[in-house]
Amino acid sequence: xxEKQLVEALKRGEKWAYERLYSEYAPRIGSVAKSxxxxxxxxxVVQEVMIRIFKGIKKFRGDSxxxxxIHRITVNVCKDMLMKYKKRRxxxxxxxxxxxxxxxxxxxxxxxxxxxxNEITIEKVLKAIERLSPEDRLLIxxxxxDELSYEEISKIIGKPLGTVKSRLHYARKRLREILEEGGKxxxxxxxxxx
Amino acid sequence: MxxxxxxxxxxxxxxFDESDENLKNELRIYKRIxxxxxxxxxxxxxxxxxxxILKKIEKRRKLPILIFSTAGITALFLILFFQFFFTxxxxxxxxxxxxxxxxKLNEGSVASFSNDLVEVLKTIELVSDGF
Numbered sequence: 001x002x003e004k005q006l007v008e009a010l011k012r013g014e015k016w017a018y019e020r021l022y023s024e025y026a027p028r029i030g031s032v033a034k035s036x037x038x039x040x041x042x043x044x045v046v047q048e049v050m051i052r053i054f055k056g057i058k059k060f061r062g063d064s065x066x067x068x069x070i071h072r073i074t075v076n077v078c079k080d081m082l083m084k085y086k087k088r089r090x091x092x093x094x095x096x097x098x099x100x101x102x103x104x105x106x107x108x109x110x111x112x113x114x115x116x117x118n119e120i121t122i123e124k125v126l127k128a129i130e131r132l133s134p135e136d137r138l139l140i141x142x143x144x145x146d147e148l149s150y151e152e153i154s155k156i157i158g159k160p161l162g163t164v165k166s167r168l169h170y171a172r173k174r175l176r177e178i179l180e181e182g183g184k185x186x187x188x189x190x191x192x193x194x
Numbered sequence: 195m196x197x198x199x200x201x202x203x204x205x206x207x208x209x210f211d212e213s214d215e216n217l218k219n220e221l222r223i224y225k226r227i228x229x230x231x232x233x234x235x236x237x238x239x240x241x242x243x244x245x246x247i248l249k250k251i252e253k254r255r256k257l258p259i260l261i262f263s264t265a266g267i268t269a270l271f272l273i274l275f276f277q278f279f280f281t282x283x284x285x286x287x288x289x290x291x292x293x294x295x296x297x298k299l300n301e302g303s304v305a306s307f308s309n310d311l312v313e314v315l316k317t318i319e320l321v322s323d324g325f
Contacts, residue, residue, distance in 0.1 A: 013255045015248065022244050030237030043243050050247045054254060125230045144204065145232045169201045175227070176197065 003066050010057045022050065025067070028146075029074045035141035036078040036134045048077045064155055071156040075138065082134065128178040136171035143168055200224065 009017035029049050033042035052073050060069060129137060135157070142148045142156065153168075154161045200220055202208035211217065 013251075015252065018248055018251055019244070022239070022247060026239035026244070027237050030239060031235045034235045034237055035231075042237065043239075046239060046243065047247050047250070051250060051254070054251050122230050125227050126234055129227075129231055129234075140228070140231070141235060144228045145235065165205075169197070172201060172204070172224070173197045176224075179227070 004062070007057070007060060007062065007066060010053070011060075013054075018050070018054070021053065025070055026050075028067070029070065032071060032074045032138065032141065033078055035137045036075065037081060038130050038134070038137070045074070045077050045081060048081075049074050052077065065152075068152050068155050071142075071152075072158070075156055078134070125179070128175060131178050132171060132174060136167070136174065139164065139168040139171050140175070 006017055006020065010021065026046050029046050030042050033045040034040065037045070049070070053070065056073070060066070129140075132140070138157070139153065142153045143150075148156075150161050150164055154164045157164065159167075199208065199217065203210050203217070203221065204224070210221070
């Protein structure tokens, strides 16, 4: 069973095709949604994406890979959800705190990052990642975890390849800075304790 | 500088120099971060959600059939109703030409109706101004 056959079966509305689509793509959809929204409960996103796939599959011409198309739908659904949450003031995580805050340029030496990383717990790593913007988290997820090409990422988020690349480089840099910031505070607190 | 090199290595644009201990350490840390984040993003969809989604899709798939069949049944009922109405109406309201054939009046009632009509016409004549 190749992708083309699956798409044809989806267009015909065959149940087994949707079952297969779910088992193959739901984990990826959920994972992308978790990175973008910073939330654990993403069932609504998965459901909405599946419904949008059903609605739009007849218009899918196969110009891009099915996975790229589904990723794109997922990102759009996540953006819609985020807008809805913001409107209702029910944001699960306060992303704006980091986006609109003053840009922090740490002067710490690189060694601080290396020396204190061992003291940075998993929880702190996750908190640092949460402080990135949804788009930055998504880029790290798609490139460094899913190992997608820049071309694919560019198609998914609908931005030029150069923008994607520079944005990802910035995201990695920002993540490192946040961790350094955390590392310095760990160092300070340990000095205070001694 | 560190960041540029790390980005180039992560993007596969620069070969990783095993001898550079600092870079090696940086990469190890970054990979560890990504590993942690990857675990955090792990998502396992439930069977309940699968059933819920498939039911919704099935419902939406059947929606056009439901709409068309409802419209078809309604149209059929309307056609039958109007057909019944128009085919049965000539018996209920006969044309003027058909009345003498359908209605049989007796002699006495016709005569009494004629006398009454004459009386009414006479009254009208009396009160009329001649025009």
